[in-house]
Amino acid sequence: MSSLTCFPPLHEARASPKTVVANSLRSGHDLYLLFRLVEFCMSGQTVESVLRAFDILRELNRSRVTSLKDLHAATGLPKATLVRLLKTLGEAGYVTNDRRQGGYQVTSNVKALSCGYHRDPLVIEAARPWSIEFTRKYQWPIAVATLEERNVIVRFSTIIDSPNSPFHGTINLRLDLLTRALGRAYLAFCPIAEREMLLDLLDIHERVERQDALDMLGRVRRAGFSLRDVMSEPRSSNTIAMPVMLDDKVLATVGVTYFNSAFSVEQAVAKFCEPLHELSLRIASGCEQFQADVADTCRVRSDHQIAT
CATH class of the missing domain: 3.30.450.40 (GAF domain)
Known part of the structure; x- marks a missing residue:
């Protein structure tokens, strides 16, 4: 088993440790990696890919259209990582890549992200x-x-x-x-x-x-x-x-x-x-x-x- 399997996918990281244990046993994970999996779920660690996605959204929001080169320079993330995250954001409906406009841009769906914002001044x-x-x-x-x-x-x-x-x-x-x-x-x-x-x-x-x-x-x-x-x-x-x-x-x-x-x-x-x-x-x-x-x-x- 790859060492990466000790870090659960996002849906498992949100699950309770009991659920993770049950799923892991059904999947045949060995005991050591199972303990690592439970430790991860109980540690309160952040999900790095989510933080990176927000970094990308913040950068896209600065300009009307942003190229992959510009995103790489601004975020320091590898281009391959950027492409994967941009594709995910695109499938979620928040980012589009129109070659006619020369880069990536946020869609109108991002407005929905602030609809529940009722914070103070x-x-x-x-x-x-x-x-x-x-x-x-x-x-x-x-x-x-x-x-x-x-x-x-x-x-x-x-x-x-x-x-x-x-x-x-x-x-x-x-x-x-x-x-x-x-x-x-x-x-x-x-x-x-x-x-x-x-x-x-x-x-x-x-x-x-x-x-x-x-x-x-x-x-x-x-x-x-x-x-x-x-x-x-x-x-x-x-x-x-x-x-x-x-x-x-x-x-x-x-x-x-x-x-x-x-x-x-x-x-x-x-x-x-x-x-x-x-x-x-x-x-x-x-x-x-x-x-x-x-x-x-x-x-x-x-x-x-x-x-x-």
Whole structure:
């Protein structure tokens, strides 16, 4: 038996070890290779050919038409391997090879691959690794919120990574713009025209009430961070929040929550403000890079279409 038989085909790698054992016994595999087969299925190893196929799809997506030579140069994969994978992708309906166009290209079927994509905005993806790192270092949970109508909504949280979280879960929690730290951070730092519009949506029309709100938001801007309203529940905890800014736009707000029994406000500000500001800058930088990557991909495709 070839040594390659100790690595199962894709359909077997997805099967349970019990199924693999049964199939192997029926096929007459010897005991040593059978043990290797079970080890593979239980190891959680990746299927290299699948990763290579995605590399090819990513590269094909950069241009309208891509030659085998270009794919070889971009991926470093042997041409024979590329041909086999391209043939498989073609049989699946995602790639076509039209000689009249001089190379390979993706088909309209690739659009179906994104139909189930309902992930959060790029800013949340950019926030994820840095927020997790923050909580691992400081132990307290981070929440990232984005604006939706007249509230901010928590889109990402590291509660699961924190041993000290005051809450069991906050994902999709709606927070008030005027009383909650994450909301105040948005309202205080967004452009003036947007702030006025949001205050109108909140029915803050009475002159004294509106001026009180503007005064509070001014204090937040001068401080560079926001806290919850002292009357907001739960009063056993508090949140320090800051905006994630790109140019003059607030992409999201990010906050760290702690128990009041652990720190006074002054202690929490001294401990968290600097690293929280650094976190917000890293998130903004990551989001800017994501946007640049998307724009670059679109530019490459556009330039190629013009050239052809």
